[in-house]
Amino acid sequence: MPSTNQTHGESFRLTQLIDDTRYRSYTFQFIALVLLIFSVGYLYANLVANLKVAGLNISYEFLGDPAGYDINQRLIDYTSQSTHLRASVVGLLNTLLVAFVGCFLATIFGVTAGILRLSNNWIVSKLMAVYVEIFRNVPVLIWILIINAIFMISLPQPKAFKARGDNPPDAEMLFDAFAFTGRGIYVPKPIFEAGSWVVALVFFLSFIGVFVYRRYTKSVLYSQGRDLPRGWPSLVIFLLPTTLTYFLMGNPIGLEYPELKGFNFKGGLWARGSFVALTLALAIYTGAFIAENVRAGIQAISKGQTEAAAALGLRPGRIMSLVILPQALRVIIPPMISNFLNLTKNSSLAIAVGYMDITGTLGGITLNQTGRAIEAILLLMAFYLFISLSISTIMNFYNNSIKLKER
Numbered sequence: 001m002p003s004t005n006q007t008h009g010e011s012f013r014l015t016q017l018i019d020d021t022r023y024r025s026y027t028f029q030f031i032a033l034v035l036l037i038f039s040v041g042y043l044y045a046n047l048v049a050n051l052k053v054a055g056l057n058i059s060y061e062f063l064g065d066p067a068g069y070d071i072n073q074r075l076i077d078y079t080s081q082s083t084h085l086r087a088s089v090v091g092l093l094n095t096l097l098v099a100f101v102g103c104f105l106a107t108i109f110g111v112t113a114g115i116l117r118l119s120n121n122w123i124v125s126k127l128m129a130v131y132v133e134i135f136r137n138v139p140v141l142i143w144i145l146i147i148n149a150i151f152m153i154s155l156p157q158p159k160a161f162k163a164r165g166d167n168p169p170d171a172e173m174l175f176d177a178f179a180f181t182g183r184g185i186y187v188p189k190p191i192f193e194a195g196s197w198v199v200a201l202v203f204f205l206s207f208i209g210v211f212v213y214r215r216y217t218k219s220v221l222y223s224q225g226r227d228l229p230r231g232w233p234s235l236v237i238f239l240l241p242t243t244l245t246y247f248l249m250g251n252p253i254g255l256e257y258p259e260l261k262g263f264n265f266k267g268g269l270w271a272r273g274s275f276v277a278l279t280l281a282l283a284i285y286t287g288a289f290i291a292e293n294v295r296a297g298i299q300a301i302s303k304g305q306t307e308a309a310a311a312l313g314l315r316p317g318r319i320m321s322l323v324i325l326p327q328a329l330r331v332i333i334p335p336m337i338s339n340f341l342n343l344t345k346n347s348s349l350a351i352a353v354g355y356m357d358i359t360g361t362l363g364g365i366t367l368n369q370t371g372r373a374i375e376a377i378l379l380l381m382a383f384y385l386f387i388s389l390s391i392s393t394i395m396n397f398y399n400n401s402i403k404l405k406e407r
Contacts, residue, residue: 067083067087071087073274075090084370087362091357095350096387110287114291114293132291140282140346141349144349144352148273152273153182155181157181157182158260188257190254196252199246209237213234278353290339296331298328326402329402337395348363351364358383363376
């Protein structure tokens, strides 16, 4: 058998592709890739041939036909005469809305529960343990149905907010601005007038300014050992410029409050009960898994870190935010990516409570009306694949930015 320690001057032989360890792995990888390409090509050709025999063909022209059905909650304009493509976009935006809000709330629930589960308070610790064990061991579909039923049964209907004669109404709005009903939640709607973009720009810059200031305080703490205040300066940076700009521009942003007209509320923003129940159920369910990831990440940090920080005079809250969590994030983030992906894919259960996401529009009504099952399923697969890879890419980028750097 030829030696693997060959001189550079020796001529290359084909047998080295198998015998030489320098090339053997590349040879097998190339063979596997060729077999995979041929297998996929064969399956695709076989599918096209069978569809042609059956008088069918893969076509996406149906996306331009009128949809002919209504969608109860939508972020863009849509009517029953809109195309199937626009109906799919409406469902896609509804899915992204649930995924974004759900991931945000799940992170808050999970981080809070994970930290409190390690509390020295026995009652708080056990309550968080009960929350984690109950929610993560019951299927998410059941929680969606339970929370949706609680919303429909426990909250009053809009007609309960109407006074009957001299009798006061059975329910009242919160601060005369928020109405929690069995049909959903009604909140004030912002009305943007001329000059509102200036206020929005200042608000965005103030938001960035808070992060810049907090990074500055952290650098001062690490380099000089001075613990600058972070709470009230951050609040001032965040609120003061926006408030001043708002009044200087003549109050360019107003509010449209929901009002009871007849037996329902008009005006304002309406978050349907199905959306609230679905998002809350997914967030609480996923938060239970994130809580375990947070607990594991914190316990992975040596107790000596906490004791050393306490010896330097740091308060418990500062120890957690400045010492423990920054080190624990490199353990927490990787499994959290899977939690976010699971929440996004679990949003396809929305049809159980009547919320029209992309599975309910493109993979439901559109598929049944057009009979284009293959095309609809391929589009669904492409969407979920794209959004999953996007979430993974963003979270992996963040994970690489916080990992420990070797000097």
